[in-house]
Amino acid sequence: MKRKLWAAKGWVKNVPLRSSVLGALAWLIAGCGASGPALREPDPYGPRVADCISMPRPLADTLQAQMVPIDAGTAVLGSTEPERVQARRDFGPGGQQLFRNERPLRRAHLPGFRIDRAPLTNAAYRELVEACGTPPPNAELLTEATWAGLQRAFKLTRAYALVQLFLWDDHDPPADHLKHPAVLVTHDDASMYCAWRGARLPTADEWERAARGPEGRIYPWGNSYDPFRVNSVARKAHDTLPVGSLPSGASAEGILDLGGNVFEWTSSPALGQPDAAVVKGNGWDGRGGYGRGAAWLAQPRALRDVNLGFRCAADLI
Numbered sequence: 347m348k349r350k351l352w353a354a355k356g357w358v359k360n361v362p363l364r365s366s367v368l369g370a371l372a373w374l375i376a377g378c379g380a381s382g383p384a385l386r387e388p389d390p391y392g393p394r395v396a397d398c399i400s401m402p403r404p405l406a407d408t409l410q411a412q413m414v415p416i417d418a419g420t421a422v423l424g425s426t427e428p429e430r431v432q433a434r435r436d437f438g439p440g441g442q443q444l445f446r447n448e449r450p451l452r453r454a455h456l457p458g459f460r461i462d463r464a465p466l467t468n469a470a471y472r473e474l475v476e477a478c479g480t481p482p483p484n485a486e487l488l489t490e491a492t493w494a495g496l497q498r499a500f501k502l503t504r505a506y507a508l509v510q511l512f513l514w515d516d517h518d519p520p521a522d523h524l525k526h527p528a529v530l531v532t533h534d535d536a537s538m539y540c541a542w543r544g545a546r547l548p549t550a551d552e553w554e555r556a557a558r559g560p561e562g563r564i565y566p567w568g569n570s571y572d573p574f575r576v577n578s579v580a581r582k583a584h585d586t587l588p589v590g591s592l593p594s595g596a597s598a599e600g601i602l603d604l605g606g607n608v609f610e611w612t613s614s615p616a617l618g619q620p621d622a623a624v625v626k627g628n629g630w631d632g633r634g635g636y637g638r639g640a641a642w643l644a645q646p647r648a649l650r651d652v653n654l655g656f657r658c659a660a661d662l663i
Contacts, residue, residue: 419455435634484514549614555639586653
């Protein structure tokens with residue numbers, strides 16, 4: 347099965363990998379790069395999964411109902427220096443060097459597309475596991491020894507006890523997290539789910555358009571940061587929430603959880619980092635500044651983290 351499936355083009359900026367923000371997680375160490383060994387996950391899927399993914403199922407009526415149509419038109423993308431300065435204030439202590447690589451404010455035409463109203467849930471991801479045999483994020487995939495090795499490789503601070511709260515029991519997600527966002531999934535995992543559904547990951551520009559709405563808002567709900575409209579560190583939940591729990595944080599078109607709950611994979615590559623993709627949004631342990639439409643990170647495609655999930659998109663037909 348080919349890696350880096352369904353990649354999109356168009357991202358030319360480069361940012362340092364921020365494992366302190368997303369807590370980089372990969373399965374094995376292999377390959378090499380300019381700065382030493384690169385983390386890459388081997389292809390664990392096998393021919394059965396490849397055959398399953400090669401025959402995507404039609405979008406079910408319920409899934410179509412959960413996708414929000416965005417008409418073709420002009421989108422507001424990027425940010426101004428005053429916005430970036432305010433974003434660093436929103437982030438708080440330690441944010442002085444953040445958001446410096448955002449693209450300048452501009453308008454661009456985007457084709458029409460559809461995007462999921464909310465992040466993909468554990469219950470929905472389990473359908474792919476059952477149908478195609480993809481490995482779920484359970485204790486067999488992510489052992490304590492594996493996590494310890496990754497902590498050393500990436501200087502991660504998350505304790506394995508925290509990771510265990512999100513691990514599946516064999517092929518079942520935690521019973522109290524069925525409606526929570528699916529996390530601990532790599533870029534390939536997310537791409538495969540969307541392809542199996544007859545969809546794809548959104549591009550970074552599509553994600554930004556969805557978050558900013560037709561008026562080009564800075565945050566999904568408006569132009570000022572409000573930590574209580576989203577699941578972020580200010581709420582002290584210390585966990586994901588069921589998707590859509592905070593409707594006051596929705597975008598102008600009713601798209602949920604774009605400003606918080608989990609960071610989200612996009613299909614856009616980070617040019618100059620061949621194994622990295624653009625990540626958008628904000629996590630349940632994140633702070634202000636992130637969750638803006640213009641904010642982004644570059645993260646290795648092999649990452650797994652407890653605050654990193656995804657949603658799907660599709661062309662508007």
